[in-house]
Amino acid sequence: MRRWLVCFLIALPSIGLGSTCYGTVADGRLEQGVQLSKDGPNFAAYSTLGVQLGRTYVHDAVRDVVVATYRTLEQAAPGKTFVYGETGLAQGGPIRPHKTHQAGLSVDFMVPVLNAAAASVPLPGNVTNKFGYGIEFDKAGRFEDLRIDYEAMAEHLYQLSRTADLHKIGITRVIFDPVLTPPLFATRRGAYLRQHLHFMKERPWIRHDEHYHVDFAVACR
Template identity: 55%
Template sequence: MKAARATAAALLAFCASSAGADGSRCHGTVNRGSIEGSVQLPSEGANFTAYSKLAIGMGRNHVHSEVSAIILDAYRKLERAAPGVQYVYGESGNEFGGRFRPHRTHQNGLSVDFLVPVRDQGGRPARLPTPATQRFGYDIEFDRGARHGDYSIDFGAMAEHLLQLDQAARARGRGLALVIFDTAYLPRLFATPRGAELKRLKFMTGKPWVRHDEHYHVDFAVPCSR
């Protein structure tokens, strides 16, 4: 097991360094843009998986090389900061950016969706199922108590993830431009042990065009040409 984890960590480090060397170039904005030299996120790692192998095969997990490096560094740090948690990332963008249906953004490699981390009925970390019948997780609806069937949102694990993303971005001279998550759940997110630190991030306070309860959307702050 230790050898396997070491191999996975080495692979992620290689992917991150390779992505940085590629030097993606983004253009425009998240809702009207494009990207050159994008990279694909790994389909899985020691503590994370992609939301759908089919979608990955279709190339729907392309991002800017800087975004890839930030995400992978955060996942590595989470192995210690949130042991046992199983993270799942969702949609990001096309290889060359541009219109990415059904999303209104995700056009220049700087937008990534993350499925909420969950716990099962026994309180154990679990992976949120993302079957094709539920649009790979995007049609899942959590109730007012942040529950869906046998699963409940792990707000503590989500808070830790966002903080690690922020720290990894800052370490590279970048940042998080915007986080979109169901505003009804924000009080519970801010009530976690790391919640006070989260308040320095920019969360959308208005109502997005679709409910963001089963996932949280992150726009990364990376300079782009117009």
């Protein structure tokens, strides 16, 4: 009995502990990070290899918001396909080539797209196009026979914001190519996005045309 109790007490610190972030998204680290699910009914990771290499870890509060939002979108945006990109490492810290993504609070979401038949399809990702990050959309939001599905993107951001608020963590920043932002604000959810989300107005160091970067608001130590 005594031996069992000692073993239980030793194991107790690792039971039910949530994630803890330290520092900032640009200079931070993460403890007890969790990995996002590789896929679901209406979403998938940008790369199986990226998942295997451990590049899709987040703070557990962020995981809960991302997954709950995808569940909501099954009803709010039926038939739409969503893809998430890189997030961070299990322990946080630098993750090349990103300048942030260090505290488990940053998530890249690949833009939802429509094909020539106006069907929602995942953004194609492979080694030759840097798993989607190498795709370049033109000023009209087009790439080959694909075009950005701004309505689906706006609905995703709207539901992500509402879900984050419900989980009491919020969203601090969204980064998306300023040239492509006006069509996003012209959608059904555009007025809400403009009023409730902070879109970085400065031109990012890379275009952020094939993905939109979201930083979540979690108190870090």
